[in-house]
Amino acid sequence: MIAATTFKGKTVALFGLGGSGLATAKALQAGGANVIAWDDNPDSVARAEVDGVPTRDLREIDWSSVASFVLSPGVPLTHPKPHWTVGFARNAGVEIIGDVEIFVRERRAHAPDCPFIAITGTNGKSTTTALIAHILQASGRDTQLGGNIGRAVLTLDPPRDGRFFVVECSSYQIDLAPTLNPTAGILLNLTPDHLDRHGTMQHYADVKERLVAGAKTAIIGTDDSHCELIGDRIERAGTKVIRISKRQPLADGLYAEGLRIMRAENGASAPLVDLEGIQTLRGSHNAQNACAAIAACLAVGVSEAEIRKGLQSFPGLKHRMQPVARRGDVVFVNDSKATNAEAAAPALSSYERIYWIAGGLPKEGGIASLAPLFRRIVKAYLIGEAASAFAAQLGDRVAYEISDHLERAVAHAADDADRDGEASAVMLSPACASFDQYKNFEVRGDAFVSHVADLDGVTMLIDLPTGGK
Numbered sequence: 001m002i003a004a005t006t007f008k009g010k011t012v013a014l015f016g017l018g019g020s021g022l023a024t025a026k027a028l029q030a031g032g033a034n035v036i037a038w039d040d041n042p043d044s045v046a047r048a049e050v051d052g053v054p055t056r057d058l059r060e061i062d063w064s065s066v067a068s069f070v071l072s073p074g075v076p077l078t079h080p081k082p083h084w085t086v087g088f089a090r091n092a093g094v095e096i097i098g099d100v101e102i103f104v105r106e107r108r109a110h111a112p113d114c115p116f117i118a119i120t121g122t123n124g125k126s127t128t129t130a131l132i133a134h135i136l137q138a139s140g141r142d143t144q145l146g147g148n149i150g151r152a153v154l155t156l157d158p159p160r161d162g163r164f165f166v167v168e169c170s171s172y173q174i175d176l177a178p179t180l181n182p183t184a185g186i187l188l189n190l191t192p193d194h195l196d197r198h199g200t201m202q203h204y205a206d207v208k209e210r211l212v213a214g215a216k217t218a219i220i221g222t223d224d225s226h227c228e229l230i231g232d233r234i235e236r237a238g239t240k241v242i243r244i245s246k247r248q249p250l251a252d253g254l255y256a257e258g259l260r261i262m263r264a265e266n267g268a269s270a271p272l273v274d275l276e277g278i279q280t281l282r283g284s285h286n287a288q289n290a291c292a293a294i295a296a297c298l299a300v301g302v303s304e305a306e307i308r309k310g311l312q313s314f315p316g317l318k319h320r321m322q323p324v325a326r327r328g329d330v331v332f333v334n335d336s337k338a339t340n341a342e343a344a345a346p347a348l349s350s351y352e353r354i355y356w357i358a359g360g361l362p363k364e365g366g367i368a369s370l371a372p373l374f375r376r377i378v379k380a381y382l383i384g385e386a387a388s389a390f391a392a393q394l395g396d397r398v399a400y401e402i403s404d405h406l407e408r409a410v411a412h413a414a415d416d417a418d419r420d421g422e423a424s425a426v427m428l429s430p431a432c433a434s435f436d437q438y439k440n441f442e443v444r445g446d447a448f449v450s451h452v453a454d455l456d457g458v459t460m461l462i463d464l465p466t467g468g469k
Contacts, residue, residue, distance in 0.1 A: 003106075015069070029053070182215045282351070315462065319335070377398045
């Protein structure tokens, strides 16, 4: 845990007592703050009280005595309308911050030079974050990974010289971190997302910009107009900018040329890394992720040799285009995190012959947007509530069966791929939420891995989920 010593002796109000909120309350207490916490959910309040966190309805406190107000990132700050607590804080002139801001202040107070890499973007940030952390860990560096992925940031080990922090930041977290100042800040891309919480695309982009604007080195994708403009703007303001692209050559920066990552300086380019054969980094989207990870690692002093070694051993992000097993020329791929058609597209774009397991609780539009990728699908195995609707959308363009359940789909897809005799992928990329049959996409992905492990003759590439074969 990171004890929030920069708040020692201060009264801090806190709203939101889920996992990260409770961790934040404990970090503030450990640092000597006087915490007053609350949540709209009585069960969360009761759990906090059991854990020794003082609770009180924030409508009833004296806000003039409050130094800071910590808001959970899941609670609306601006849109569709500010949460009621935000009004109390603003009326009292109290700053509104989140757990990432507390981390930033602790780092600045105790180890301002320890490397801190912060990652954001609409798509790819989790893979990029995991890849950076893996490269650092594989090189033997003391590495802490958290934020919007894995552990809440204040549950990490405290900042100290030589300790590297790799923190994924959502737009909600950035909005609550006014002094965010990473050593290397990454903005991968921007497409419309979370507009219910940000109001407009421009406001969403403005929030994301703050992460790179405060960075010592900003690493910015150039494949969309919003990011391109942000890169130009903060460079004019004096920030060092490294541009990356998965689509086009650059005069300066890192870009993908097929499976090679090229480094360009003053118009001259040369190969830096070859992604050939790295199954966990297939596809153009992962070329962008690799460009960002390489640039960030170089910025914090990792050598090219260490980076290449780390890339080669990257196990992939669990449930995201994750190769989990092989049987002959057939690879089994867990892409359970693909909970809509847009999220399924990268995996379907990365293999030429696919036995596709899809379905679950459908999203609006179904799989219509994936039609250009249907040519890659040898056969589809449809499960869950979406099965009939997906069958209608596939029509006579793709062979399919309605398997209903994941276990049957895995068995049938594996048998068909074996009979095919060609290199292919049996892939769970559902393009659906999981809630009709599974608690969440993680449970669904673990079930896929367990069913694959039950097949004869497979070689597992990962450890089995707890309780698996």
